[in-house]
Amino acid sequence: MKKLTEEERAALEEQKREERIRKRRARLEKHAVDCPHCGKSVLDHMTKCPYCEGGLTPRGYRPVDEAKMKKIKSVAFIVGLVIAAAVIITVFALRG
Numbered sequence: 516m517k518k519l520t521e522e523e524r525a526a527l528e529e530q531k532r533e534e535r536i537r538k539r540r541a542r543l544e545k546h547a548v549d550c551p552h553c554g555k556s557v558l559d560h561m562t563k564c565p566y567c568e569g570g571l572t573p574r575g576y577r578p579v580d581e582a583k584m585k586k587i588k589s590v591a592f593i594v595g596l597v598i599a600a601a602v603i604i605t606v607f608a609l610r611g
């Protein structure tokens with residue numbers, strides 16, 4: 516395999532960066548909607564237009580629910596405890 520020169524590597528890096536920027540832009544465009552109040556391009560998860568301050572209805576996006584996250588965390592904690600207990604019991608059972 517041919518070793519890349521410094522310029523070739525830099526060109527490759529540049530290409531990768533452009534690709535990343537293009538992907539990010541495409542993703543943003545997918546979420547772009549026209550503000551019903553001023554017609555400017557806004558993102559569909561926004562609740563307020565940054566240009567005219569008009570109210571928007573968020574679409575296809577749900578903010579992280581704090582209560583739900585806490586519930587998930589506590590369930591994960593209990594599951595972890597059960598697994599730890601099972602491991603400890605198994606170790607004691609094997610010894611005895």
Ligand SMILES: [Zn+2]
Pocket residue numbers: 550551552553554555564565566567568569
């Ligand atoms: Zn607007």
